[in-house]
Amino acid sequence: METQFRKALTLTITNFSQKTSPINSPSFPSGGCEWYIKVYPKGNGDDDYLSLFLSSGKLRKANFYFVLLNQSGKELHRTPEIGDQLFCADSMSWGFPQTLLKKKLLEKNFLENDRLTIEIYIKVVEVVDGYHMFPASLFTSKLLRSCLEYPDKSDKETVDVNGFQVLSSQVTSVRQIFEEQPDIAVGFRSKNQVVKTEYMNVLLSIMETTRKPRESISETELSNAHSELTELMEVGFKLEWLKRKLEEVSLEWKKANADGFRNQQLEEHVKNLEMTVSDLKLELDIEKGKSTSEAAKVLSLEKMLSDLKIELTNEKAKSASATAKFLLLKETYSDLKVELDKEKSKSTRAAAKVLSLKETLSDQS
Incomplete structure (x- = not known):
């Protein structure tokens, strides 16, 4: 088998920002079998991330990692190395559900000409025979993510309980499971101790979920527990008892959630009414303000x-006074004119007398 990593494939994706559907690479050979890469531009289980997975059609144990580059060949991101992972005949995939944030990839100038190049480096370490085939799913991605998040777990002290290596803190719980359900793992045939340990961790996690207060369980957590339980049963675990327990929990959760939903609806209704009342008060205050303003305007107009x-x-008083003066002047004028006419009449008579006297005197002379 191989002792060093080698670049097995370079995949270039053009117009990356426009891609939405999963992309399968052409198949390529490495370690005596065919492989292919599956790219999820919109993520596999998380829309905010680019997801990358490696799949094989034959039983192989391999190490691998991905490198992302731009058009100029500049390295943008390198994933951690995944070590000694088992690939099986039904194309189980291993990879990174959260390879890199999508918004990071779409940042201006991060990708050149909207082209993303993906390189895969593989080191096949073992051809494996006689292993049970595990289904490719979100469960396996979670399994791998658990291994990556706690890479030092192999350095921790473990104890063998019925063929499963578990942490000392888990011994009591695991022993109790086998005491109550001695045939629980009879049909589980994996020889990979890492896989066995992780499956046991998932089983313990599901059991812990069933013991939680119903109001503290989220819908997503409950859905994941059902999916994980189904897959545990598919790989050989006998868990009918746990399935019944989980169904009971689901029914209780639905009832509690329904009651909670009704309470939430009432709370929202009360909040909506409070907001409506608040809006009406505000509108009333505005109208009162307008009324006060209008009243001030009316008072101003009245003044x-x-x-x-x-x-x-x-x-009017001034006009009446002027009219009186005018009438007085008019009357005075009339009186003066009458008097003038009288004086003129007197003057005319006097002049006639003078003329008559002149004529008389003239005749006597």
């Missing part, structure tokens, strides 16, 4: 009207 009335009265 202006009062001032105009006073001014008009004053003008």
